[in-house]
Amino acid sequence: MKNVFLIIFIIISLISPSFSQSLNVNGNIYTNTYFSIFSGDSYLLSLTTDILKGIYIYQNSQFFLNYHIPKFTLDFSYISHPIDTMELFLNLSEFKIKFSNIIDLTLSPLSLYNKRVNGVYTSYSNNLFSLQSLISKIEGAKKYKKFYGDNTPGPYFLQDTSITPLSERIYLNGNLLQRDFDYTIDYRQGILLFNFVITPNDLIVIEYESSNISEIYNLSGISIGMSFLNLSYLNIENPSNNTKNNFLEVGINIEKDENNLINIRRSFSFNNWEYLGHADYLKLALSKDFLITSFEYLYADKDYSYKPEILGNNNLVPGSKYTYLNLNLFPFSPLSYSFNLERKNNTETEYSKQNHNLILDTNNLKTKLSYSYKNQKEEIEITYTYNPLSLNGMYKKNITTQSISETYSISLSPIAEFLNPYFILQSSTQNYYDKSYLKDLSYTIGINIRAKNFECNIGESFNKKENLSSKEYIYLAQIYMTDGLNYSFYFSYTTLDISSVSVYINNIPIQNDSTFTYLLPDGTSKTYRVNLYIYENRVDIFFLDNEGIHPPPPDLSITVYYPIAIPQESYLLSQNLQLKFINPKRSFSISLQRIEKDLNYEHIINLSTQGTIFENAWLDLANIYKFYEKNNRFSFKFVYSFTPSYLYLDLNINSFPYAKTITSKFNPVLIWGENFLNLSFEYFENTYYDIYFRFLSLILEVKKKISQKELKLRLHKTWREYTPSTNLGTYLLNSESINLSEDLQRGKYEFSLVHERYNTGLDKYLITINYIPKNLSQKFLYNYFYLKGIYHSLALNHSFILQIGSNISVSF
Numbered sequence: 001m002k003n004v005f006l007i008i009f010i011i012i013s014l015i016s017p018s019f020s021q022s023l024n025v026n027g028n029i030y031t032n033t034y035f036s037i038f039s040g041d042s043y044l045l046s047l048t049t050d051i052l053k054g055i056y057i058y059q060n061s062q063f064f065l066n067y068h069i070p071k072f073t074l075d076f077s078y079i080s081h082p083i084d085t086m087e088l089f090l091n092l093s094e095f096k097i098k099f100s101n102i103i104d105l106t107l108s109p110l111s112l113y114n115k116r117v118n119g120v121y122t123s124y125s126n127n128l129f130s131l132q133s134l135i136s137k138i139e140g141a142k143k144y145k146k147f148y149g150d151n152t153p154g155p156y157f158l159q160d161t162s163i164t165p166l167s168e169r170i171y172l173n174g175n176l177l178q179r180d181f182d183y184t185i186d187y188r189q190g191i192l193l194f195n196f197v198i199t200p201n202d203l204i205v206i207e208y209e210s211s212n213i214s215e216i217y218n219l220s221g222i223s224i225g226m227s228f229l230n231l232s233y234l235n236i237e238n239p240s241n242n243t244k245n246n247f248l249e250v251g252i253n254i255e256k257d258e259n260n261l262i263n264i265r266r267s268f269s270f271n272n273w274e275y276l277g278h279a280d281y282l283k284l285a286l287s288k289d290f291l292i293t294s295f296e297y298l299y300a301d302k303d304y305s306y307k308p309e310i311l312g313n314n315n316l317v318p319g320s321k322y323t324y325l326n327l328n329l330f331p332f333s334p335l336s337y338s339f340n341l342e343r344k345n346n347t348e349t350e351y352s353k354q355n356h357n358l359i360l361d362t363n364n365l366k367t368k369l370s371y372s373y374k375n376q377k378e379e380i381e382i383t384y385t386y387n388p389l390s391l392n393g394m395y396k397k398n399i400t401t402q403s404i405s406e407t408y409s410i411s412l413s414p415i416a417e418f419l420n421p422y423f424i425l426q427s428s429t430q431n432y433y434d435k436s437y438l439k440d441l442s443y444t445i446g447i448n449i450r451a452k453n454f455e456c457n458i459g460e461s462f463n464k465k466e467n468l469s470s471k472e473y474i475y476l477a478q479i480y481m482t483d484g485l486n487y488s489f490y491f492s493y494t495t496l497d498i499s500s501v502s503v504y505i506n507n508i509p510i511q512n513d514s515t516f517t518y519l520l521p522d523g524t525s526k527t528y529r530v531n532l533y534i535y536e537n538r539v540d541i542f543f544l545d546n547e548g549i550h551p552p553p554p555d556l557s558i559t560v561y562y563p564i565a566i567p568q569e570s571y572l573l574s575q576n577l578q579l580k581f582i583n584p585k586r587s588f589s590i591s592l593q594r595i596e597k598d599l600n601y602e603h604i605i606n607l608s609t610q611g612t613i614f615e616n617a618w619l620d621l622a623n624i625y626k627f628y629e630k631n632n633r634f635s636f637k638f639v640y641s642f643t644p645s646y647l648y649l650d651l652n653i654n655s656f657p658y659a660k661t662i663t664s665k666f667n668p669v670l671i672w673g674e675n676f677l678n679l680s681f682e683y684f685e686n687t688y689y690d691i692y693f694r695f696l697s698l699i700l701e702v703k704k705k706i707s708q709k710e711l712k713l714r715l716h717k718t719w720r721e722y723t724p725s726t727n728l729g730t731y732l733l734n735s736e737s738i739n740l741s742e743d744l745q746r747g748k749y750e751f752s753l754v755h756e757r758y759n760t761g762l763d764k765y766l767i768t769i770n771y772i773p774k775n776l777s778q779k780f781l782y783n784y785f786y787l788k789g790i791y792h793s794l795a796l797n798h799s800f801i802l803q804i805g806s807n808i809s810v811s812f
Contacts, residue, residue: 020069027063027078027812032056034805044792044799047764051790051803082165082187097122105134106312107221109298110267110279111234111247115142115312116167116209117219130225138217138236141309145206149198150479152557156198157507158190160210167209173202207314217310221247228254230265236311245305246270251281259287259294269305277303279316290330298322302347320346334362351375364388376401389414405430420448422459439466446576455580464571473565484554485633485654485661487688490538495562501534503541504559505552516543518553533688540659542688546731548722549686549693551661572597586611586619602628616641630657644671659688674705693722712739720759733757747773765791782809 038045038053060081067074073091078084087100101118112134119136145158165187170177177183183194198204218239223232230251237244251265265281279300286293300306302319315322325341336359344351353374360367367384378399385392390413398405409426424444431437446459473496480489495501503510510516512532517525528543539560543550552558578591588609595602608622620637631654638649648667654660662685670677678701686693696719704711716735737754750770757763772784788803 022066022068024066025064025812027061028810029061030059030807030809032058032805032807034803036801036803038799038801040792040799041794041797044762044794044797045801047762047792048790048801051801056805094126095122095124103134103136105136107132107134107223107234108232108249108251108265108267109281109313110249110265110300110306110316111232112219112221112311113313113316114207116164119219125225128227130223132221132223132232134219134221136219138219138310141210142312142314143208143210143309144314145204147204148200149202149204150557151197151199152479152481153195153197154191154193155506155557156192156194156204158192158206160190161188162210163187163190164209169207171205172198174205225253228252244272246273259285259292261285267304269303271305276305277301277318279304279306292326292328294324294326296322296324315344317344317346320344335360403430403432418450420450422446422448437467440464453582455578455582457576457578457580459576461574461576462571464569466569473563475561476564478560478562480558480560482552482554482556482558485551485652487542487551487659487661488538488540488656489558489560491560491562491564493564494536495564497563498534498536501539501560501562503532503534503539504561505530505541506557507559518556540688542686546729548684548695548720549688549691551686570598583611586613600628602626616643631655645669659686661686674703676703677701691723693720695720708743710739710741710743712741713737714739730758730760730762733759745774747771761794763793765789765793783807 033056034051035055036051036053061078062080063076063078065074065076071093073089075089075091076087078086083102085100085102087098087102089099090097098121099119100121103117103119103121104114105112105117105121106114115138117134117136117138119134121134121136122132124131143160145160147156163185166179168179168185170179170183170192172182179185181195183192185192192206216239218237219235221232221234223230225231230249230253232247232249232251234247234249235244236247247267247269249265249267251263253261253263255261255263261283263281263283267279267281269276269278277300279298281299282295282297284293284295298313298316299321300316300318304318306313306316306318308314308316321344323341323343325339327337327339329337331337336357338355338357338359340353340355342351342353354372356369356371358369364387365385366387368382370379370381372379378397380395380397382395383393390411392409392411394407394409396407405428407426407428409424411422411424413420413422422444424442426440426442428440429438430440440463442461442463444459444461446457449456476493478489478492505516508516510530510532512530514530515527516530517527526545528545531542531544531549533540541552541558543552573596575594576591577593578589580587580589586609589607591604591606593604593606595604604624604626606622606624610620611618613619618639618641620635622633622635624633625631633655634651634653636649636651638647640647646669648665648669650663650665650667652661652663662683664683666681668679678699680697680699682695682697682699684693684695698715698717700713700715702711702713714735714737716732718731718733720731735754735756737752739750739752741748741750748771750768750772752766752768754766754768755763756766767789769787770784771786783806785806786804788801788805790801790803792799
């Protein structure tokens with residue numbers, strides 16, 4: 001870092017002061033530094049995991065510098081998190097030079113392609129001549145992952161814990177996605193979560209750099225362009241075995257713009273200047289009013305010394321051919337045709353993919369004919385839409401090496417001012433060559449009537465499945481999404497063998513009494529012990545921690561695999577009636593549902609109301625009862641506001657004959673001026689046959705401000721009752737805390753004392769003293785100094801930790 005600043009200083013000093021100049025410097029520095037002393041029993045000391053012994057220094061900094069004079073610009077940046085990134089960029093009109101430990105660079109599709117390197121890159125260009133050069137190191141391997149969605153946002157597991165932060169590029173059906181806006185990623189655990197649902201027809205392609213590489217490569221190269229001729233040379237050296245691979249390339253490029261060009265390249269590879277083999281590249285692109293097309297071809301003979309994971313082009317494999325063609329035709333306004341072809345051939349595998357789409361799109365009618373082929377799987381699809389009647393139709397046929405399936409569907413949903421009838425019919429057949437022949441017929445019919453304060457919906461749905469080879473058994477996979485309340489997950493069919501049922505949570509296999517680590521939205525994680533109870537028609541799942549026994553947390557993906565013999569004929573008939581009454585302040589709805597499944601009957605009634613019941617009072621009430629299962633789900637929420645204070649009530653009950661879950665909360669909050677009183681009662685009960693857990697929590701918080709002083713008190717008391725055989729480990733019984741702060745002219749002092757009592761007899765005392773200096777400038781925000789003491793006592797054993805530290809943040 002010092003050497004970089006010295007270079008910048010020399011460059012700026014050598015520039016004549018006679019030029020008009022501008023210099024901008026900004027950034028921020030954040031440091032967390034402390035010194036700690038540990039004393040006492042080693043077990044008690046190990047209970048404190050967020051403090052390290054001795055001296056600890058953490059910094060997160062950003063620094064940006066911009067210097068500008070006519071025809072010259074200097075930019076420097078340094079970012080320390082999530083990885084150290086340093087870049088110096090010099091721009092002298094036609095000549096540019098970049099020093100950086102992270103440069104995403106492409107020299108040629110036959111050598112260095114879309115690869116992250118660490119080094120120096122220079123470029124020069126004018127109307128007749130261009131030059132690129134680089135001296136760098138390759139410190140990471142490039143990896144690819146491809147998968148289709150499962151009708152959830154995720155999480156999806158990359159099964160790689162060595163992902164270099166900020167190196168990923170994620171494509172959805174060929175479109176580049178934006179980090180944090182479209183998805184979030186945990187680099188440490190290799191977990192990907194999207195902000196929307198990914199369907200089984202959506203292809204996700206991920207390319208990223210991996211730090212899991214045993215060798216570092218030295219890289220140097222140069223590329224010269226003259227008019228339509230291009231020459232390039234690349235040298236890659238492996239210092240560990242003193243081998244050098246060289247790539248010498250010649251190319252012809254005739255380009256009007258990026259959509260109209262011809263690019264031809266041939267590259268020769270050498271090992272220590274001994275000729276090995278060659279590779280070819282061809283790209284054609286043409287764009288007209290009625291035509292847009294592009295073609296790419298890659299070929300490398302078997303002796304061409306190219307490593308895709310090191311040099312970046314995953315489509316260039318020695319002994320392979322790669323072909324890609326994209327064609328779009330627009331013969332006249334409503335009609336369009338598109339064709340895509342991608343083919344890979346090498347000595348071991350062959351990959352082929354093609355898509356045809358013919359679309360006729362007018363104001364009222366849209367028809368689409370499509371055909372696709374991918375790795376011995378064919379799909380033919382015809383769809384049409386007539387907008388005035390909301391009429392839709394579809395025919396689809398899939399042919400694979402294992403089965404042939406056909407699907408027909410039609411839907412009609414014309415919309416009138418107060419009337420909306422709807423009808424959906426779908427029929428499908430699936431023929432497994434060696435297993436079974438399945439037929440599926442379903443329809444939905446109904447009518448929706450709307451008025452100003454009233455809505456009525458009457459409907460019926462029917463589904464019939466036929467299996468002409470009912471003696472054969474298959475394994476079925478069912479996917480469920482958890483809601484935080486339900487713990488029973490019912491099968492569509494009765495399993496043949498309970499011992500053969502397997503359960504996966506977020507694609508991780510789970511056994512009874514095993515552990516599962518749940519990644520929380522804030523990036524932290526929590527580990528549970530999982531109890532599984534498997535029956536012929538359902539699986540019950542419970543999560544155990546030191547707070548008790550719970551249903552699975554929300555937004556988890558649970559997949560159950562189980563063997564079944566699909567019956568020769570099975571049907572499901574559902575009849576629904578829903579009435580909804582609406583006024584400006586509240587609404588009320590009642591729905592009745594009759595379900596008939598293979599001569600088994602179920603009746604469901606759903607009552608709900610929500611809205612303002614009187615001034616400043618809001619109510620949300622719902623009850624769902626299933627008569628056959630004897631399952632009742634009751635939900636009650638009530639808020640009464642007397643601004644700025646309020647009263648909040650919440651009650652949820654989910655009961656079966658064999659199990660019951662109750663969660664409730666009573667929370668009055670009184671606020672007057674800068675003072676408040678918060679009282680919270682929470683009750684949780686979970687009963688499953690003879691296993692039970694009951695939990696009651698009381699929290700009292702008080703804040704009182706007098707002049708420049710502020711006093712906070714917090715009391716927390718818990719009661720637990722559970723099955724004697726259940727082991728919850730160590731858990732918190734009671735806690736008390738007092739916090740006193742005072743604003744002075746030069747800053748703010750804070751003092752806090754916390755006591756915690758655990759079920760094992762363990763006592764923990766925490767004393768903290770903070771000093772927060774007054775911010776005299778916006779450049780010095782969020783700074784404070786602290787002194788912390790932690791004392792543990794268990795029987796005759798004791799431990800003590802003393803921590804002295806500071807958090808400093810400076811912006812400039």
